[in-house]
Amino acid sequence: MKITVFGSGYVGLVTGACLADVGNQVMCMDVDQAKIDKLKQGIIPIYEPGLEEMVKDNMLAGRLQFTTDVKEAVDFGLFQFVAVGTPPDEDGSADLKYVLAVAKSVAEHMTDYKIIVDKSTVPVGTADKVKQTVLDELAKRGETLEFDVVSNPEFLKEGSALDDFMKPDRIVIGTDNPRTAELLKALYAPFNRSRERVITMDIRSAELTKYAANAMLATKISFMNELANLAERLGADIEHVRHGIGSDSRIGYSFIYPGCGYGGSCFPKDVKALERTAKEMGYHAELLSAVENVNDRQKHRLFEKISAHYPDGVQGKTFALWGLAFKPNTDDMREAPSRVLIDALTAAGATVQAYDPEALHEARRIFGDKAGLMYCEKQADTLQTADALIIVTEWKQFRSPDFDALSRSLSDKVIFDGRNMYEPKFVKQAGLRYYAIGR
Numbered sequence: 001m002k003i004t005v006f007g008s009g010y011v012g013l014v015t016g017a018c019l020a021d022v023g024n025q026v027m028c029m030d031v032d033q034a035k036i037d038k039l040k041q042g043i044i045p046i047y048e049p050g051l052e053e054m055v056k057d058n059m060l061a062g063r064l065q066f067t068t069d070v071k072e073a074v075d076f077g078l079f080q081f082v083a084v085g086t087p088p089d090e091d092g093s094a095d096l097k098y099v100l101a102v103a104k105s106v107a108e109h110m111t112d113y114k115i116i117v118d119k120s121t122v123p124v125g126t127a128d129k130v131k132q133t134v135l136d137e138l139a140k141r142g143e144t145l146e147f148d149v150v151s152n153p154e155f156l157k158e159g160s161a162l163d164d165f166m167k168p169d170r171i172v173i174g175t176d177n178p179r180t181a182e183l184l185k186a187l188y189a190p191f192n193r194s195r196e197r198v199i200t201m202d203i204r205s206a207e208l209t210k211y212a213a214n215a216m217l218a219t220k221i222s223f224m225n226e227l228a229n230l231a232e233r234l235g236a237d238i239e240h241v242r243h244g245i246g247s248d249s250r251i252g253y254s255f256i257y258p259g260c261g262y263g264g265s266c267f268p269k270d271v272k273a274l275e276r277t278a279k280e281m282g283y284h285a286e287l288l289s290a291v292e293n294v295n296d297r298q299k300h301r302l303f304e305k306i307s308a309h310y311p312d313g314v315q316g317k318t319f320a321l322w323g324l325a326f327k328p329n330t331d332d333m334r335e336a337p338s339r340v341l342i343d344a345l346t347a348a349g350a351t352v353q354a355y356d357p358e359a360l361h362e363a364r365r366i367f368g369d370k371a372g373l374m375y376c377e378k379q380a381d382t383l384q385t386a387d388a389l390i391i392v393t394e395w396k397q398f399r400s401p402d403f404d405a406l407s408r409s410l411s412d413k414v415i416f417d418g419r420n421m422y423e424p425k426f427v428k429q430a431g432l433r434y435y436a437i438g439r
């Protein structure tokens with residue numbers, strides 16, 4: 001089948017590459033000329049395991065192309081996937097300007113039937129706005145061409161995006177046209193072989209399903225962070241509690257890891273946008289605002305612990321900081337807890353020697369020559385003249401450090417762990433003080 005994908009970011013690029021990988025012809029379109037120039041040379045602008053090889057293989061096989069030419073893109077596919085950003089507006093609602101710009105482009109150039117498939121995360125009712133935009137544009141052209149708008153939200157996670165796309169838990173298709181549902185089912189058939197994964201529903205429910213999933217996951221995390229803070233005060237260990245409740249299959253083990261707060265491009269913005277939608281409907285979504293408030297507070301927990309350990313302040317102290325990305329296996333630092341911590345530490349006069357396996361370039365782009373922040377190319381370099389170690393992101397390579405060597409390196413012999421990576425007794429055996437979350 002022939003597919004056009006608008007937007008070559010995390011979602012668009014993964015969607016395009018995976019659909020090409022199962023034999024479709026795919027054209028990815030982006031307005032960012034520099035990005036498309038790089039992609040045409042096989043250079044991937046983001047770090048996502050396996051993506052570079054998949055993009056290159058499919059380009060070589062002639063199944064995946066890139067363009068900035070809107071007309072070429074619209075002409076190409078029967079399916080017009082929309083995978084552009086929906087960043088938060090000033091009031092927290094999702095900004096639809098990129099989505100509606102794509103709708104307008106499709107309508108300006110289409111000459112036959114098109115299926116506009118929305119993969120971007122958009123508030124309930126957006127498909128109606130997309131439809132109206134296309135109708136208005138076609139009317140201006142004096143055309144009455146047929147088209148459909150489908151909601152097909154994406155549930156992939158950064159860092160495991162290819163696997164999530166290739167073996168999804170579910171494929172949600174929101175449409176009011178049974179014929180379109182069948183066409184999408186055919187498109188997704190290669191990802192739907194081992195068991196039935198396609199769930200069809202009306203468009204508005206599909207749009208809400210995406211927010212419901214992210215808000216539920218964010219709620220689980222904030223709930224655990226709330227309990228972690230309580231466990232500390234009660235002399236309990238949240239890690240034991242986590243095992244204790246995760247073993248209940250009704251609760252499950254996933255997404256109940258306490259930490260220094262959730263980040264990323266989606267949970268923070270989607271919880272806010274859903275809250276905003278509720279407000280527009282005259283409904284105060286109390287639980288959602290609590291989820292958000294708990295998370296905002298949690299991002300300051302590490303600094304609070306550090307400040308409590310150094311009652312005279314951190315002025316003149318040097319911290320090794322491991323992990324800048326909002327989670328492992330990505331270079332994405334959008335809403336990352338590391339950003340809040342670095343701002344707080346440097347504002348308080350400390351020096352931060354930061355390392356991340358993939359996100360250093362992103363940190364440089366965000367912070368530039370920030371006073372007090374040093375970028376370390378090697379994990380070991382962070383420890384030179386460091387007083388203490390802070391862990392913000394649980395990269396695999398941080399799992400088993402040599403605690404005795406750390407004890408010798410760190411002048412103040414202390415570790416602040418925002419991801420509960422270590423067994424406290426092993427850290428303490430090396431003569432180190434260990435602060436974690438909720439224990």
Ligand SMILES: NC(=O)C1=CN([C@@H]2O[C@H](COP(=O)(O)OP(=O)(O)OC[C@H]3O[C@@H](n4cnc5c(N)ncnc54)[C@H](O)[C@@H]3O)[C@@H](O)[C@H]2O)C=CC1
Binds near residue numbers: 006156
């Ligand atoms: N990042 C993630 O893990 C996930 C994101 N989503 C949702 O998917 C959507 C896209 O997210 P990301 O891929 O992270 O965004 P991104 O910011 O990485 O990429 C968006 C791309 O769209 C391009 N773009 C903007 N206007 C355009 C236009 N008119 N025509 C063509 N391209 C255009 C931008 O230049 C950019 O390259 C958002 O709604 C997000 O909430 C959903 C699931 C997972």
Ligand SMILES: O=C(O)[C@H]1O[C@H](OP(=O)(O)OP(=O)(O)OC[C@H]2O[C@@H](n3ccc(=O)[nH]c3=O)[C@H](O)[C@@H]2O)[C@H](O)[C@@H](O)[C@@H]1O
Binds near residue numbers: 155156157259262264
């Ligand atoms: O809509 C989206 O963009 C995506 O948002 C999340 O994916 P992502 O943001 O890539 O990453 P997650 O693995 O969900 O982690 C988000 C944040 O929660 C934190 N987290 C996660 C799990 C946990 O138990 N505890 C916890 O603090 C992570 O450290 C990270 O900061 C969802 O998991 C995806 O299903 C969804 O498609």
